[in-house]
Amino acid sequence: MDMIKTAERTYYAPQGGHPGQNELLTGRAVFTEAYAVIPKGVMQDIVTSPLPFWDKTRAWIIARPLSGFAETFSQYVVEVLPDGGSERPELDAGAEGVLFVVEGELTVSVAGKQNVLAPGGFAFLPPASGWTVRNESAAAVRFHWIRKAYEAVDGLDVPEAFFSSDQDVAPSPMPGTEGRWATTRFVDPADMRHDMHVTIVTLKPGAVIPFAETHVMEHGLYVLEGKAVYRLNQDWVEVEAGDFMWLRAFCPQACYAGGPGNFRYLLYKDVNRHARLGGYLGSRAR
Numbered sequence: 001m002d003m004i005k006t007a008e009r010t011y012y013a014p015q016g017g018h019p020g021q022n023e024l025l026t027g028r029a030v031f032t033e034a035y036a037v038i039p040k041g042v043m044q045d046i047v048t049s050p051l052p053f054w055d056k057t058r059a060w061i062i063a064r065p066l067s068g069f070a071e072t073f074s075q076y077v078v079e080v081l082p083d084g085g086s087e088r089p090e091l092d093a094g095a096e097g098v099l100f101v102v103e104g105e106l107t108v109s110v111a112g113k114q115n116v117l118a119p120g121g122f123a124f125l126p127p128a129s130g131w132t133v134r135n136e137s138a139a140a141v142r143f144h145w146i147r148k149a150y151e152a153v154d155g156l157d158v159p160e161a162f163f164s165s166d167q168d169v170a171p172s173p174m175p176g177t178e179g180r181w182a183t184t185r186f187v188d189p190a191d192m193r194h195d196m197h198v199t200i201v202t203l204k205p206g207a208v209i210p211f212a213e214t215h216v217m218e219h220g221l222y223v224l225e226g227k228a229v230y231r232l233n234q235d236w237v238e239v240e241a242g243d244f245m246w247l248r249a250f251c252p253q254a255c256y257a258g259g260p261g262n263f264r265y266l267l268y269k270d271v272n273r274h275a276r277l278g279g280y281l282g283s284r285a286r
């Protein structure tokens with residue numbers, strides 16, 4: 001089962017499985033200096049990893065920093081079987097996290113409060129918040145886990161943990177698009193305490209990102225629903241629900257949503273901080 005229906009939505013969750021000896025699934029996988037595409041067909045059993053202190057769990061690690069500190073985030077698709085989970089999920093005291101559920105139910109506890117996240121459920125977990133997770137249901141749960149080293153700023157508090165969901169947040173239309181391009185924002189863009197945004201971008205059939213956005217912020221894009229042609233650097237790449245795209249800083253990007261339904265993706269973006277300086281000033285500031 002890979003298409004997950006909630007009252008309002010259908011999400012795509014990765015399938016796993018192991019390819020047979022007569023299949024060749026090289027598919028559309030691409031890795032370049034500017035971007036990578038990990039199509040759903042290559043998210044098979046063989047490329048999963050267990051994680052320390054997680055029970056009955058495996059993870060597809062679909063993004064991580066590759067060149068020292070030049071990249072900012074890692075992203076996993078995590079599958080937890082019934083009775084599985086972790087009392088020590090995050091081993092890095094400086095890491096913040098976002099969880100986004102695509103299939104099943106995940107019980108997340110933080111600061112003595114428990115929340116059950118269903119498909120579309122979202123959790124923001126600040127560094128050292130002592131969160132834990134459990135699958136208390138009878139079926140597997142699958143969710144995205146996006147991790148980043150939190151960049152604190154003198155005079156600003158660390159943001160508190162919170163829970164939300166795709167169903168509870170009204171998408172904000174992009175100006176001038178008559179709502180054909182909209183973003184579901186779980187965090188107020190003016191809240192400078194946050195140094196990453198995980199949003200959901202929705203493009204109606206035929207809608208476009210009309211110019212090659214080229215910016216310092218990195219992206220992880222996981223396609224939740226629909227189909228599109230995505231411009232990545234100098235290439236046009238066909239993508240659909242279940243595919244992942246990893247974009248380095250400055251990778252030009254645009255897209256054309258194919259239909260017949262909406263094209264929707266979970267989008268990671270690093271925001272609200274100065275660019276790190278190199279050379280003399282940079283070393284003095286560190």
Ligand SMILES: NC(=O)N[C@H](N)C(=O)O
Binds near residue numbers: 219267
């Ligand atoms: N590829 C994208 O969806 N990019 C967004 N417009 C963004 O950078 O916010």
